[in-house]
Amino acid sequence: MAQIDIEKIVQQVVSQVLSQNAPEPSESETPSPRSVNEKDMVRRVAIGSDHTTVEHKEILKNYLQSIGYTMVDVGPFSKERVDYPDYAAAVARKVANGDCDRGIMLDGAGIGSSMVCNKVRGIRAALCYNMKTIVNSREHNNANVLTLGGPLHSGAELCEMAKLWLETRFGGGRHWPRINKMMAIEREERLYGSK
Numbered sequence: 001m002a003q004i005d006i007e008k009i010v011q012q013v014v015s016q017v018l019s020q021n022a023p024e025p026s027e028s029e030t031p032s033p034r035s036v037n038e039k040d041m042v043r044r045v046a047i048g049s050d051h052t053t054v055e056h057k058e059i060l061k062n063y064l065q066s067i068g069y070t071m072v073d074v075g076p077f078s079k080e081r082v083d084y085p086d087y088a089a090a091v092a093r094k095v096a097n098g099d100c101d102r103g104i105m106l107d108g109a110g111i112g113s114s115m116v117c118n119k120v121r122g123i124r125a126a127l128c129y130n131m132k133t134i135v136n137s138r139e140h141n142n143a144n145v146l147t148l149g150g151p152l153h154s155g156a157e158l159c160e161m162a163k164l165w166l167e168t169r170f171g172g173g174r175h176w177p178r179i180n181k182m183m184a185i186e187r188e189e190r191l192y193g194s195k
Contacts, residue, residue: 001019042166044105046094048074048087050113053150056158060104069166072100088147092120095144104162105143110149117145121186124179134161138168140154140175141182146167 049057050068054076074090076082091103103125105113106135110127117125125145126137129152136158137143146165148158 021165025151042069042101044070044072045166046072046074046091046099046100047105048091048103049076049106050084050087050089050108050149051076051079051082052108054079056106056150056155060106060158060162064166065163067163072181084113084115088116089120092117092123092125092145096120101144102166105145105147106150106158106163107147108149108151110147110152114147117147122183124182128161128165131161131164133164135168139171140178142170142175142179 041111047057047064057073061073065071072089072094074094076087084105088105088107091105095103097177103117105117105125107113110129114125114127123145124141124143125147126133126135126143127147128134128142129149134146137146143165146162148161150158153161182189186191
């Protein structure tokens with residue numbers, strides 16, 4: 001697809017997302033306001049895809065840049081066939097090593113990328129498919145990588161989902177012991193393996 005076509009699509013999607021007047025979420029769906037500390041601030045976001053979702057990645061990347069995020073694109077940069085595990089691992093490693101605050105990975109369904117990202121120590125990748133799972137993945141599970149099935153959503157939906165995911169804060173409180181247990185299992189498995 002020509003560069004001019006991608007820019008035109010991005011402009012249309014950004015305009016559509018910004019002009020949408022979505023209905024107000026119910027009280028149970030509305031994330032409660034949280035104090036924002038330095039650890040909560042999201043500035044740099046790693047993004048990657050497989051070859052089938054390069055155009056979805058470009059739409060999402062350009063939209064997120066337009067609203068102030070610094071995007072670190074790990075590729076691919078063409079529709080030439082690639083293996084999604086290579087790019088999912090690259091996104092996860094950018095987050096795990098602290099180069100990026102969060103990561104987003106797109107592939108055909110988001111399933112395989114989620115599996116790959118969760119193999120990287122310190123990553124809590126969540127495959128989300130609607131706004132409720134987006135909020136839950138952040139508020140309850142403190143997910144630091146989002147995986148999405150690009151073709152399962154419109155460009156506007158991808159943008160809206162990613163924006164909400166990046167803005168939703170971890171709830172803390174009763175969720176901390178569960179996150180600590182999750183990470184303890186990761187440490188134990190690495191030390192002792194399955195018996």
